[in-house]
Amino acid sequence: MFKSVLTSVLFCLASLASLGLPLAQADIKSYEFAEPEMAQRFVDLTTVLRCPKCQNQNLADSGSIIAQDLRKQVQTLINAGQTDRQITDFMVQRYGEFILYDPPFNKATLVLWLAPFGMVLIGLWALWFFGRKTHTQGAMLTPSEQQKLDQLLADNQNPSRD
Amino acid sequence: MSATTKRLLLLLPTLIAFALGMFLYQGIGQDPNKMESSLIGQPLPNFNGQTLLSPSRTVTQVDMLGQPALINVWATWCPTCRAEHEFLVGIAKQDNVRIFGVNYHDQRTAAQQWLQELGNPYVFSVFDPKGVLGIDLGVVGAPETYLIDAKGVVIDKLIGELNDRTWPPLRTKYLSLLEETN
Numbered sequence: 001m002f003k004s005v006l007t008s009v010l011f012c013l014a015s016l017a018s019l020g021l022p023l024a025q026a027d028i029k030s031y032e033f034a035e036p037e038m039a040q041r042f043v044d045l046t047t048v049l050r051c052p053k054c055q056n057q058n059l060a061d062s063g064s065i066i067a068q069d070l071r072k073q074v075q076t077l078i079n080a081g082q083t084d085r086q087i088t089d090f091m092v093q094r095y096g097e098f099i100l101y102d103p104p105f106n107k108a109t110l111v112l113w114l115a116p117f118g119m120v121l122i123g124l125w126a127l128w129f130f131g132r133k134t135h136t137q138g139a140m141l142t143p144s145e146q147q148k149l150d151q152l153l154a155d156n157q158n159p160s161r162d
Numbered sequence: 163m164s165a166t167t168k169r170l171l172l173l174l175p176t177l178i179a180f181a182l183g184m185f186l187y188q189g190i191g192q193d194p195n196k197m198e199s200s201l202i203g204q205p206l207p208n209f210n211g212q213t214l215l216s217p218s219r220t221v222t223q224v225d226m227l228g229q230p231a232l233i234n235v236w237a238t239w240c241p242t243c244r245a246e247h248e249f250l251v252g253i254a255k256q257d258n259v260r261i262f263g264v265n266y267h268d269q270r271t272a273a274q275q276w277l278q279e280l281g282n283p284y285v286f287s288v289f290d291p292k293g294v295l296g297i298d299l300g301v302v303g304a305p306e307t308y309l310i311d312a313k314g315v316v317i318d319k320l321i322g323e324l325n326d327r328t329w330p331p332l333r334t335k336y337l338s339l340l341e342e343t344n
Contacts, residue, residue: 052300052302053302053303064303065267065293065303066293066296066301066302066303069292069293069296069297070297073297092200093200094200094201094297094298094299094300095200095300095302096199096200096300111185115182119178119182122175122178123175126175129171130172
């Protein structure tokens, strides 16, 4: 019983794997471009543009309707001779900066970009600040205290025997 | 440096970590689908399309102007569209809300039949089988509903079902637009 279930599960996985791979490749190849380097730009652009529907996938990976539409749109715009910048601007205009996997540095993303550097700086400052404190404290014995310390050390080295 | 200042300084990293934690915490649990549409405040994009009911009739964005209205993106393959359809028919009939449809990635006959069976709340539906208008509107999926003013400027956008929970806030805006127009 258990064995037969296991076999069928494995069989399903195997057939899925064999089906899935050639399909995904066929999908990219079905986009035609006027020049070969345009195909590379297509791959690059659909990798850095995020699918607005599925959110954790880029345009190249997603099978949703909107991702298919936007892939076609990217293809059309590339073939129309638009630059990468013009194409990302086109997308941002319609879907917002959300569509960029690499968000630009601006007012809304300021904290996001700067917080890590800020934290490191605060850490370094804290190390220096609190490290420095212990040293100065050690050197800050008053003359009478220093005398007392010397006395104690001397006593310890020559213990008196009563 | 006094002892109190020293102690306060010791607390500083903890305070900063706490503040950062609070800042990040408020992001957790927010609906990631709730994106600000970049179309809000912008005029409708130019388009030119057939209506769903008659292929010979072409419409443009100009046909949607004159009064505040809703633009509802729908399709027969979308279960949530079916769920909200009765509600749309209701507000179109009872409250006289002007609703335009965008029939998104659909088949004409199936969509026509759907309207015949379930009622037609739309002044007209733009037939958009390839999602061309959809891209210009920034449509992510169906259903989506846009509120436009009389000049065709997009005022608000709802992703998801229009129902008696999501309609009231939109309705308030719709009514105030209506008042401005008249």
